[in-house]
Amino acid sequence: MLDRFLLVIIALPVVLPAQPLASLAEEALRRNHEILAAQKRYESLRQRPSQESSLPDPIVSFGYTANGPPLPGAGLGTNPTSNIGVMVSQEMPAPGKRTLRGQVASKEAEAAFDDYLAIRLSVTSRLAQAYHELHHATVSIASVERSQELLRNMLRIAESRYSVGRGAQQDVFKAQTQLAVFETQLERFRQEKIARQIEINSLLDRLQSTPIEIPDEMTATPIPVPLDQMLALARARAPILSRDAKDVQRSELSTNLARKDYLPDYTVSAGYFNQGSMPPMWQARVDFKLPAYFWRKQRAEVAGQEAAAGQARHTYTFDRTALEAQIREQYSIAATALKLIGLYESSVMPGARLALESSTASYETGKLDFLAVFSNFMNVVDYELMYHEEIMQFHVALARLEELTGGPLQ
Secondary structure, three states: OHHHHHHHHHOOOOOOOOOOHHHHHHHHHHHOHHHHHHHHHHHHHOOHHHHHOOOOOOEEEEEEEOOOOOOOOOOOOOOOOOEEEEEEEEEEOOOOHHHHHHHHHHHHHHHHHHHHHHHHHHHHHHHHHHHHHHHHHHHHHHHHHHHHHHHHHHHHHHHHHHHOOOOOHHHHHHHHHHHHHHHHHHHHHHHHHHHHHHHHHHHOOOOOOOOOOOOOOOOOOOOOOOHHHHHHHHHHHOHHHHHHHHHHHHHHHHHHHHHHOOOOEEEEEEEEEEOOOOOOEEEEEEEEEOOOOOOOOHHHHHHHHHHHHHHHHHHHHHHHHHHHHHHHHHHHHHHHHHHHHHHHHHHHHHHHHHHHHHHHHHHHOOOOOHHHHHHHHHHHHHHHHHHHHHHHHHHHHHHHHHHHHOOOOO
16 A cells, blocks of 8 residues: 555656746846945946046145235235235155056956955855755755655554554554654754745845745756866956955055155145236245155055065965865865765665565565564655755855856856
8 A cells, every 4th residue: 555655755846937046146146235335346446546646636826925904915016025926736746656556546446346256256156055955945845745645644554553453553653753753854944945035035135025936856967177177267267366366466566655655755836926017926846745754654664565465465375275175175065965966866765765665565465564664764755855955065066166266167
C-alpha cells in the first residue's frame, strides 16, 4: 500500500508563473535607492575637478580718499591725496597647484564611480542570494509537506497493524513524533521564506505585499570559468581594487600638492584712481604669501600626506589579498556543492529511494519491522532537503563570485 505513495516524494509542485532573476536585477538597478544615492554622489563629485582647478574669484574694490569732510569726492582735484577709484585683485596659487587640485578631485570622482559600481554589484548579489534562498525555502516547504503526507499514510498503516497486534506501539509514537518534527521544520522554512520575500521587496523598493514567484526547479550547471580566470577578472575589473588604486593615486597627488605649499601663493592687484582735475593715478602691485612657518605647517602637511599614501597602498594590498581569499573560498564552496549535487542525483537519492521501496515491500509482507522502513524513509527525506540545500549553496556562491570578480562570469 505504501509504495503507491513513494512517487509523492519526487513529484513536482504546481507550476506557477515565475519572475526571472534577470528581470528582478534590472528592476533593482532602476529602483534601488542605495544604488541611486551612490549614483548621485558620483554625479556630485564629478563636478568638482573643474571647480578645484579654477582660479579663486577675483576681488573688485571701490573706494575713495577724502580730505576735509568725510564725504565722497571731498578735496577731489585740489588735494593730491583725494581720489575716487576702483581696484581689481586676483589671487594666484603657486604654479602647478591648480592642476594638482583638479587631478585630486578627479581621482575622488573616479573612486566614487567605483563605489557606485560596487554598490550595484552588492545589491544584485544580495538580490540573487535572497532569490535562491527563497527558492530553497519554497521547495523545502513543498518537500516537507509531501513527506508529511506520506508519513501520515505510514502512520495509518502502523496504527492499523498495532490495533490487530501485528505492530508495536513505539512505531506509532515514532511516526507521530516525526510529524511534529516536520511541523517545526515547516515553521522554520516558512519564516525563512517570509524573510527572503521581505528582503527582495526591500531591495526592489516594492510594497511588502508584492508577491514573488520563483521557478519550481533550478539546476546546477558547470562553473563558467576556472579559478585562475576568476582571479584575473577580479584584478582587472573588481571595483574595490579599482577604487583602492584611485585612492593610492589621489594620495600621491595630494602629497605632491602638499609639497607645492612650500612655494608662495601671490595676489596680483591693479587699480585706477580719479583725482578730478589732477592727472589720474594708477596702481599695480603683487603680494606674496610667504610660507614663513613651513617647519610647523607645510612640513607636517607633507608628512601627513605621505603617511596617507602609505596607508592607501597597504589598503590596496590588503583588499587584493582578502578579495582573492574570498574568491578561492566561494569557488571551493561552489565546486564542492556541484560535486555533491552530482552525487545526490546519480547515486545517493536513487539508492535511498530503492532502499525505501524494498523495505516497504518487506514491511507489508511482515519480513521487516516499521523502524527499518522509517529509517529508510527519513533518509530519502533528509537527502532531498540536502540536495536542494546544495543547489542553493551553489547558486549563492556563484552570486558572491560575480560580486567579487566585478561582473558576470563568462
